[in-house]
Amino acid sequence: MAAPVMAIVGTPNVGKSTLFNRIVGQRLAIVEDRPGITRDRIYASTEWRSRSFRVIDTGGLELGQVDAIATRIRAQVELAIDEAEVIVFVVDGVVGLTSADEEIANLLRRSGKPVIVAVNKLDRAERNALAYDFYGLGFDKTIGISAEHALGIGDLLDAVFDYFPPASTDLDQIDEDAIKVAVIGRPNVGKSSLINAILGEDRVLVSEVAGTTRDAIDTAFTMDETRFVLIDTAGMRKRGKVYEATEKYSVLRALRAIERCDVAVLVIDADSGIIEQDKRVVGYALDAGKAIVVAVNKWDAIEKNGKTAQEFEKMIRSHFPFLSWAPIVFVSAKTRQRVRRVLEIAAEAAENHAQRIAxxxxxxxxxxxxxxxxxxxxxxxxxxxxxxxxxxxxxxxxxxxxxxxxxxxxxxxxxxxxxxxxxxxxxxxxxxxxxxxxxxxxxx
Incomplete structure (x- = not known):
């Protein structure tokens, strides 16, 4: 199942990135003694009490600012909040409670997510009492820590752990033998359209149950006596979100879907070609050791001659030399051309993925x-x-x-x-x- 997610949020320069580095055990986030260093979300996986989970480090929130950078940071923080099971709200114990902290607390309350207040920079015993000022924010758990000196981190992670969902789900048990296929790719390449096209033909619907990714629907069905579960990574967010069109939009969703799948189907837009984000997204699947199929969508919109497919495949191979073994299927979600073939090849890839040789x-x-x-x-x-x-x-x-x-x-x-x-x-x-x-x- 997908690893749960913890998001770290707060105003600039309160020690979010220091806490992130402390929890994941690596210096992944840039730490400098000035605000605004972390502008995009940073992800890492770690483990606590034998449970793997993901940590998101976010940029410092300045709700009163309206410039382009502040707007982008807020978009990234909102996405992190949306994806997380639990939020760690980092505040500066030495500076004390500020109006900016209270504004962020109001934002977090509206999210409906569990929030743990981490009062940072309490590196001496005489500073412990500074945490009491933050109980007034009204959250259930307030914990004093020093990220720099690793004080209180265990207590904080124990509190985070309590909000993680159970380690198994009915979905995992029901579909244990089904081939789990995650449809991944950057926004607007037709992922949801491809899934709808697949489900529109030759299917026996088994069930639609909530998946372990928040708001996702995993669709279980049977084709030619082979059971599949399609994991959609797109089209499940409310319209109008400010982060909806950002490049980072699909990253965490893809990561969580990839964790649960057997086969990742990378959807590429035939019309717009390949960009760096395509490589980044499929790189996650490759790092996770998953089977991979490349589906070139919107093939109906391409003017063709006798060598178009061959030339397009050559171009794909040049961009993805590390995927020489990945099959390529040219499809059209709009006309349903070869969409069935995607699943046939995915089933073959899943079988090879699990193949054992004497x-x-x-x-x-x-x-x-x-x-x-x-x-x-x-x-x-x-x-x-x-x-x-x-x-x-x-x-x-x-x-x-x-x-x-x-x-x-x-x-x-x-x-x-x-x-x-x-x-x-x-x-x-x-x-x-x-x-x-x-x-x-x-x-x-």
Whole structure:
């Protein structure tokens, strides 16, 4: 299921980014002693009490400002609030309660989300009493912390944890064996139209139940006796939201859908081509090890000759060289051209994603590859491929044991991956190769 989300909000320079870095354990957010440094949302995953969750760092809110930057920050903060299960409202204990804090508190109250007030910069015992001023904001939980000195962080995370939804849902149990397909991509490429086109033909509707992503509807259905769950990542927000048209709009939604899917279908607009955000969105699916299918939508609107599809595919491959194994389908949600084919290929990709190969078979293929192209040598020493085995699925992961791991060049590793793909297909799924060094006495 999707990891729950915690959003950090507050006025500028109260220590939001310092708290973010403290919680995720990395220096991901820029921290400087001046306001306005963090302008866009920053995401990271972390874990508390054996539960993974996402943390969003947001820009400092200045509700009285009306310039372009302040408007964009507010848009990003509103989106973070909208997506979060729980909000941590960071205030400066040394400065004390301000009118700006009270304005933000009113905004957070209207969201209807649980809010925990984190009174920051209480790094000495004599400062603890400063937290009492903030009880007047009226929220249930107010906790004194020092993000810089890691004081009170455990108590804060315990309070956050209490607001997380249960770790399992009825949806996970009902559709455990169904192929979960997330339709991802930047705004306005036709994601919802594609889903509507898919659901409009040859379907036996099983159920429509609320998914674990807030306001999302996961649609379960059957096609040719294969059960699917479509995870929509678009079209579920109220019209008129200021952040609706921003580039960042689909990022968190895509992240949460990708976490729950088996196959991610990246929708590209044939008319507008490929932009950087397409690469960013599909990069999340690749990092998560998900099967991937590329659907080029609005194909009906393209003037074609005998080589149009071939040239378009060549262009896609040049933009996504890391997706050479991902199938490409040219579709039209408007005319329903080849929309059924998207699911047929997604089902094949899901099967390959979960495919397990016997160790003896893997070793045979690898040894044949080694015989055809021997491993490289370096200063008279040769890399020896000792044996190989598949150690995981979703995605297929292979461990190759060698005498000297440092001698494995990426090009030879890619060669072995290509040979495994030639033998077993693995259409639509990434593959991971782990190079492991065996015993030291076999190094020579």
């Amino acid at each position: 160790t003896s078979t893997v070793n045979t293929i690898v040894q044949e590859a080694v015989a055809m192209v021997p491993p490289p040598t370096d200063k008279g020493k040769r890399l020896k491929i000792l044996y190989a085995t598949q150690v995981a699925v979703k995605p297929p992961t292979f461990a190759i044991f060698v005498n000297r791991a440092e001698m494995m060049h990426f090009s030879y590793e890619r060669y072995l991956e290509n040979k495994l793909r030639e033998s077993f297909g693995f259409l639509g799924t990434p593959m991971r190769i782990l190079i492991r060094e065996r015993n030291s006495h076999e190094r020579n």
